Amino acid sequence: MKNVFRDKGFQVHLTVYIAVNILLFVIDLMTSPGKTWFFWPLIGWGIGIIGHALSILSKAKNRPA
Numbered sequence: 001m002k003n004v005f006r007d008k009g010f011q012v013h014l015t016v017y018i019a020v021n022i023l024l025f026v027i028d029l030m031t032s033p034g035k036t037w038f039f040w041p042l043i044g045w046g047i048g049i050i051g052h053a054l055s056i057l058s059k060a061k062n063r064p065a
Helices: 002-006 008-031 039-062
Strands: none
Touching: 002 008, 002 039, 008 039
């Protein structure tokens, strides 16, 4: 798991994911307080984050020692 957090591409991906989803949350609260929609992109992009992490882990497993 350490390999995932050491990967610069994953660090950037995760940082942008967090920043954008905070922004979407704020926009959601300001524009439509009765309807919550921010979690849809959160979930969709979260699946992409998990896929990115799994690809890094699979590369680490396939790398010769």
